[in-house]
Amino acid sequence: MLEKFSIILLILLTLTLPISVISASESKGKITITEYEHEDYYRSPRMEEEDRLRGKTFQFQPGLEIITDVDDAEIEFFEERMGKTPWEQDNLSPGAYRVRLERTGYEIVEFLVNVRSDRRTVVLVNMGRPTGTLFLTDLPPGAVVTVDRVPVEGNEITAAAGTHTLKVTAFGWETLQSDIEIPSGGRTRWRYDGGRRSFSLGTLKIRPRALPTRDKRGFTIEWNADSGGSADIRIISPEGRQIANIPFAVSSARGTVDWIPGNGGSEELSQGKYKVILSGTGYDSSSASSESYLLLDNRFKREARPAYAPLPGLLYAPGSAMLPRGIWQASTGAGVHFGGGIPVDIGLRFSPANRLEFSGKFKLTARDPFDATSIGMDFSTSWRANPMSGPYTVNLALLFAYEGYAADFGRIPSTNPGTSLPGLQFSIPMEYALGNWNFVLSPSVYLTFLGNDSGSWQFSGPARVSESLGAGVYYEDGLFLVGASAAIRGPDYPQGFLETTAWYGLEGRFDLPGDASYLAMYTGVRTLNADPVVSLGVEFGVIR
Structure with missing residues (x-):
């Protein structure tokens, strides 16, 4: 069926174009197909030479000529031998022909050509390089x-x-x-007269470096080798006890082995530094080994926190629930602030090193009228303050945030329903874990710039200082997270622009099949001295 379709397509192209040129690679040559009517026909010098050698006088007839730059190429039509180039046939039955040219010392050339009953078709073929x-x-x-x-x-x-x-x-x-x-x-x-390479093992790469003891996706251990053989990976606890032995065949230059802490057993492993030992034996009976380590540390959780713009945003606050090293989270969300616009945003956070995390977010909030639509962004860095594991976690976070009108980016919306302010925010998120329950307390200090006109905020001096305090509780297991939180922010100093404002919110996250993506939802309200704003939103994200 495909061959018939190709032939029909070639016929249609030939009917619409008087000259068709098909260019192949240099090694496969170049093919030129030209159709002539009687008055336009040009007899090539190579065919005139053949006429002289055969002692014949040429008279124009419909048909087909095939001429190659190197003579004596074998011609086949649909696997039937027709002769050698240069070759011609008068009054050949009309239709499409699959032609194959073959000559010793040259690559095979194949093409399709259409023969018509009222024209003479001349095919010139460059056989390419020898x-x-x-x-x-x-x-x-x-x-x-x-x-x-x-x-x-x-x-x-x-x-x-x-x-x-x-x-x-x-x-x-x-x-x-x-x-x-x-x-x-x-x-x-x-x-080939080379020999076998001696057996050796390269440096282990472990991703991520740290995970909590109850993580259900586990570590990926990447190994590399110079030769084939057999090997095993052993996991040694901080107490010196072997808790896992994973044998495998070395049949490629590199590969990965996954290990889940506890491997579904009832015993929960202790926190600490675990030694990872790779040892193996090659086909030449030589031995090699390599070592690395991983951390089981309940301060670092791979589970996603909602990263959109929930109210009061405590669970998302920079520095809370920091990611393990080498893990990143990307998300996009949309919602509605009743009385404050329709926000859509994208966010990314990642951990390049132990106890360090970076994040960024871009937001567009549509408002009526359209001139009031705003564009926002924030960037933050977080650092884990306490180096030792335990139920208490103390982090330090620094955030820069800004939001301006799309029509005049230097102006700042004064109806911002979120907790962040244009400028710098320094926070100290603190958590206490009690099983699946977590309790959060997060004091923050803002250095913000709102200009001198309380009726029209501008990103300019003087610098103003404000403080806030947030508290929350959430429950988290391997499939979902639910939490409730509240925050209160005081007036600015010198006073005059910001009123004391309170936020209350509920947040939830549900893992989607595959353990790599999630769906989160939130609802919240801003109240107290500020105009009330009720918010609803949804977020989709991926964490790896």
């Missing part, structure tokens, strides 16, 4: 062969005549590279 054959012998198992950095397959390779760079690589074997000469129409034989 070729030769390269025979490879004694290749190691799984060898990857490249000729001039281009991967090739098989032990018999057709390539353009000339000098080429041959490279052979195989896991567990020496890599060989050499320059070879392939003669035109000839054959070159090359034998």
Whole structure:
């Protein structure tokens, strides 16, 4: 069916174009197909020479001519031999023909041509560069062969005549590279004479470096080796007890092994530094080993916290529930502030090192009228203050936030329902864990810039100082999180722009199938001396 469709498509193209040119790569040549009516026909010098050799006078007839730059190329129509180039046939039955040209020392050329009953079709073919054959012998198992950095397959390779760079690589074997000469129409034989590589193991890479004891996705341990054999990974507890032994075959240059703390057992492992030992034996009976470590630390949780803009936002506050090293979280959310606009935002946070985290968020809040629509952003860095594990967690966080009108970015919306203010915010989130329950207390100090006009906020001096205090409680297990929190922010100093404001909110997160994505929802209210604003929102995120 596909072949018939291709032939029909070629016929339609030929009917609409008087001249069709098909360009292939240099090695496969160039094909030019031209259709002539009687008055336009041009007899090529090569065919005129054939006329003289055969002692005949040419008379125009519909048909097909095939001329190659190198004579004596074998012609096949649908696997039926028709002769050698230069070749012509008068009054050939109309239709589409699949043509194959083959000549020793050159690559095979194939094309489709349409023959019409009222025209003479002339096909000119450049057979390309001369070729030769390269025979490879004694290749190691799984060898990857490249000729001039281009991967090739098989032990018999057709390539353009000339000098080429041959490279052979195989896991567990020496890599060989050499320059070879392939003669035109000839054959070159090359034998792999490398030996096996000695068995060795590289440095282990563990991601993430730290996880809580009840994490259900576990660690990924990446290993690499220079040769094949067998190996095992042993996990040793801080007390020196072996708690896991994972054997595997070394059949590739690198691979990964996953380990889940406790592996679903009833015994919960203790927090601390665990030694990871990789040892193995190669096919040559040589041995090698490598060591690294991982941390079980309940201060670092892979579970996502809602990162949108919940009220009061305590669970999302920079520095709370910091991620383990090497883990990142991306999210997007949308909601509505009844009386404060419709916000949509995207956020990202990641941990590049132990006890360190960075985050960023961009937000668009649509308002009526449209000139009141605002664009916001914030960037934060967080640091884990207490170096030792335990039920108490103290973090330090620094946040820069800004939100301005889209029509005039220097102006700041005064109806901001969130807790953040334009400028810097320094927070000290503190948590106490009691099983699945967590209690949070987060004092903050703001250094904000609102200008001098209380009726039209601008991002300019003088600097103003404000303080807030948030508290909350949440319950979290491996599938969901629910929490309630509240926060109160006092007036600014010098006073005149900010009223004492309170926030109350409920938040929830539900893990989606696959343990890598989640759906979060929130509802909250801003009240006290400020105009009340009720908020609802939803967030989707991925954490890896």
